[in-house]
Amino acid sequence: MNRRWAGGLIAVLACLAMIGLHTWLGETPREHTTRVALGKPGRLYDSTITVNSSTIGQALYSDNLFVGRSGVIFLAVNVTIATDGTRRSLDWTVGGESNGRSFAARDPITVPEPGFRITQDVVFEISPDDLAGFTLTVLDRAPIYAYDPQLEIDLGVTPDAAAQSLEKDRYAVVRTTRGRVEVDR
Amino acid sequence: MNARTRQWMVAGAVFLAVLAVTVGWVGYLHARSTPHWQQTAPGAWADPLPEGGMPMRVASLTTTPMLITDRGDQPAPAGALWAIAVIDYRPPAEGSYCALILLAADGRRWSGVSPLDYSGKRALDSGCGSPAGADGTARGELIYLIPEDGAGSLAGLAGVVSAYRGTAPHPVLTPAR
Amino acid sequence: MEAVRSLAGSLNHLVTTTAVVWWRTLPRLLVVVLLGWLGYRVFAQLAALVVDVSAWLSLLMLSLGFVVRLSTIIVGLRITGQELQIRQALPLPEEDPRDTSISHLLSLTLLPFLGIYAVFDVVTDAANDIQINYYVFGGLTFERPVLAQLNPQGTVGAWVLVGVIVGLYVVRRLIDRWFERTGFRPLGLLAALVEGFFMLIVLMSGRQLLVRLGNWVDERAFRVWLDYPSWGLQQLFAGLGIDISDVLAQLGALWWDVIWPGVTAMVVEPMLWLALAALVFGSQVVSIADLWRQGEPVGVGVRRGRVEVGDRERGLALGVQEAFFGDLNDKYLPTWQSLRLVLGVGPAFFAAFIVCYGVLSTGEELLRRGLDSLLGGHPAPFWAVAGPPIDLVVTALAEPLRWALLATAFHACLGHFAAHAGAEAEAPTTLAEEAR
Structure with a gap:
């Protein structure tokens, strides 16, 4: 009687161990993610992106035109994209991740032609709790895809810095720009 | 063994x-x-689209720092030039359009600047939408913005269809000189 | 702890014997796996190329690819089985058709094989791959038609599908008849190919049918009745202050996203493959003890064409029953019996086999991901070029190991039963002696 119970227990434990292994393995990844430090350029094929700074606020102005007021907060990330290769990619998707949630940018990003760079703001509308640990993700994915490169840039906002920033700028005005193309030297 | x-x-x-x-x-x-490229003779007529478009030729390809429109001159950003390609084409009866890229010798390619990106109108129509004239051809222009260092190595205009699959070379329309 | 020692013993035996068998048969297995890989790829690519011509032709190519894959597995299992001398250990009659005819084996194992693949979504993945290969080969434009023909919408499409399925079934039966009459070998293979096509269509359309049935039920008025119990539960628990629907949703998510996929991939799949191996090696058993009784297996069902009864009507009736239920005897029952055989060995062996198979499949997946990660992220045309060589390397490494493991596990099953039957054989005799 004891033997049978012990045998059954071993079998169940083995099954649970293998189920755990399967869960750890997870789904096949569809992106190859590279972490990039704040301020350093990250490369996706023929273009590089560098995150310069970020600001938060409640009222959004884009190129000095009033866009809207948020019920939560706007986060504007200033980035410089330069293309030093042979062609521009039209398949970039810029998003954000924080606290396990993912966010989409309000407007699509502009990737410049070869030889040019552009400094622009990517705007997200997020809840104040999601400011700490916000990570910008840039993915180059065509309509038919298999395994694409993705860049992850942590904005480096610690919880303390987030709290301070919210205290100061929660109801501030965010001035963003769509950027102008200039030659990349 | x-x-x-x-x-x-x-x-x-x-x-x-x-x-x-x-x-x-x-x-x-x-x-x-x-795609791999093959340059045509300077100013020769060729069909840039591999699956059939219409015959075209590049009459001239010039670079200039100033874009002249009826609303005044528009300068290119510092270190960049406007590349203006004048094209002749034989449009079919049902109408046509073209989206050609400017190809440099090192493989860099630029897409055309849309008329919405500069203010004013120019002498020639942009693109290939005009109907045929008396001799069956029409003339239009395509404008590109290129960095200065690309000006010396421009090869010509080419048509890129991203969905095209084939081993035939894509013709590159070389400007007449 | 005896159970742990038993597990460790089983694990040790499985791992070392698998390694030995793998090494000894490796060159032959490599030839088989490489040719089978190429054959499947050729048919899968052909399936993508002929989609413009006809979606049915494309499905036919896909089914041919699966038949090639199954043949590869059968040949590989037989090679490893020969190395372990499994055939000698089985009390099958000397002239079992399984020994001489691959096509007989094919027809026997095609249903469970495709069934396994259907359960684990390999079939739908292969159908999706057709679409992807089609666009990779031909370029993605809006002018190219989407593969709507493979999912017939509307009643006309559904009737065409039913017609094709019935037609294929009849054709296969006719070929079977012809094969029995003449014994012409290639006919057996043709029957297997037709059956593969038939199975594939049934499985793919069966899925569609279930989806449509679900949609139909959702639109009926009586569907609302099915929600009453959950409302009742919610009211009941609301009184206690617990949001039962949230709890149930979380439990449901845990079950469907974590536990159930884990169970199917790590427990059900290895057992099904082992049962399939048992079918390949030959184990038409009704019960475990019968396997060893008198050294003769107890056959299941009536052999075709040998019904001899008095009046003609009864003969006709039995003939009709045979025509439609002959499959039951030939395929479904043996699969079930093999499963019972395999499950009946004992928990330690079961645990050891599960662990070995799980480690092997995890290792294969990690290797694949590692190679992909080494190359980095690239657009789809790159992967159309780099994907096949990577798949070739990973398959050449993992498949022979899997076959060796399955053969070793089945051999261990047989060994276990031999030991058991030996012990049982002694017990009745001693009892009989005591009774005397």
């Missing part, structure tokens, strides 16, 4: 054969999906 060695040799031969077939097939797939 014993049986085991023979088996290994057979396995090795089969592996090489399968590898050769695989590499050959994927190489063919690669050749089909990567």
Whole structure:
């Protein structure tokens, strides 16, 4: 009687161990993610992106035109994209991740032609709790895809810095720009 | 040579054969999906689209730091130039359009600037939308913004259809000079 | 702890014997796996190329690819089985058709094989791959038609599908008849190919049918009745302050996203493959003890064409029953019996086999991901070029190991039963002696 119970227990434990292994393995990844430090350029094929700074606020102005007021907060990330290769990619998707949630940018990003760079703001509308640990993700994915490169840039906002920033700028005005193309030297 | 060695040799031969077939097939797939270019004679007529568009030629390709429109001159950003290509084309009866890229010798390619990006109108129509004139051809222009260092190595205009699969070379329309 | 020692013993035996068998048969297995890989790829690519011509032709190519894959597995299992001398250990009659005819084996194992693949979504993945290969080969434009023909919408499409399925079934039966009459070998193979096509269509359309049935039920008025119990539960628990629907949703998510996929991939799949191996090696058993009784297996069902009864009507009736239920005897029952055989060995062996198979499949997946990660992220045309060589390397490494493991596990099953039957054989005799 004891033997049978012990045998059954071993079998169940083995099954649970293998189920755990399967869960750890997870789904096949569809992106190859590279972490990039704040301020350093990250490369996706023929273009590089560098995150310069970020600001938060409640009222959004884009190129000095009033866009809207948020019920939560706007986060504007200033980035410089330069293309030093042979062609521009039209398949970039810029998003954000924080606290396990993912966010989409309000407007699509502009990737410049070869030889040019552009400094622009990517705007997200997020809840104040999601400011700490916000990570910008840039993915180059065509309509038919298999395994694409993705860049992850942590904005480096610690919880303390987030709290301070919210205290100061929660109801501030965010001035963003769509950027102008200039030659990349 | 014993049986085991023979088996290994057979396995090795089969592996090489399968590898050769695989590499050959994927190489063919690669050749089909990567365009390669072939320059036409200067100013010659050619059809830039591999699946059939309309005959076109590049009458001239000039670079200038100033874009002249009826609303005044618009300068290119510092370190950049406007490249203006004047094209002749034979439009079919049902109308036409063209979206050509400007190709440099090192492989860099630029897409055209849309008329919405500069204010004012120019002398020639942008693109290939005009109906045919008396001799069956029409003239239009395409404008590109290029960095200065690309000005010396421009090859010509080409048509890129991202969905095209084939091993035939894409013609690059060389400007007449 | 005896159970742990038993597990460790089983694990040790499985791992070392698998390694030995794998090494000894490796060159032959490599030849088989390489040729089978190429054959499947050729048919899968052909399936993508002929989609413009006809979606049915494309499905036919896909089914041919699966038949090639199954043949590869059968040949590989037989090679490893020969190395372990499994055939000698089985009390099958000397002239079992399984020994001489691959096509007989094919027809026997095609249903469970495709069934396994259907359960684990390999079939739908292969159908999706057709679409992807089609666009990779031909370029993605809006002018190219989407593969709507493979999912018939509307009643006309559904009737065409039913017609094709019935037609294929009849054709296969006719070929079977012809094969029995003449014994012409290639006919057996043709029957297997037709059956593969038939199975594939049934499985793919069966899925569609279930989806449509679900949609139909959702639109009926009586569907609302099915929600009453959950409302009742919610009211009941609301009184206690617990949001039962949230709890149930979380439990449901845990079950469907974590536990159930884990169970199917790590427990059900290895057992099904082992049962399939048992079918390949030959184990038409009704019960475990019967396997060893008198050294003769107890056959299941009536052999075709040998019904001899008195009046003609009864003969006709039995003939009709045979025509439609002959499959039951030939395929479904043996699969079930093999499963019972395999499950009946004992928990330690079961645990050891599950662990070995799980480690092997995890290792294969990690290798694949590692190679992909080494190359980095690239657009789809790159992967159309780099994907096949990577798949070739991973398959050449993992498949022979899997076959060796399955053969070793089945051999261990047989060994276990031999030991058991030996012990049982002694017990009745001693009892009989005591009774005397």
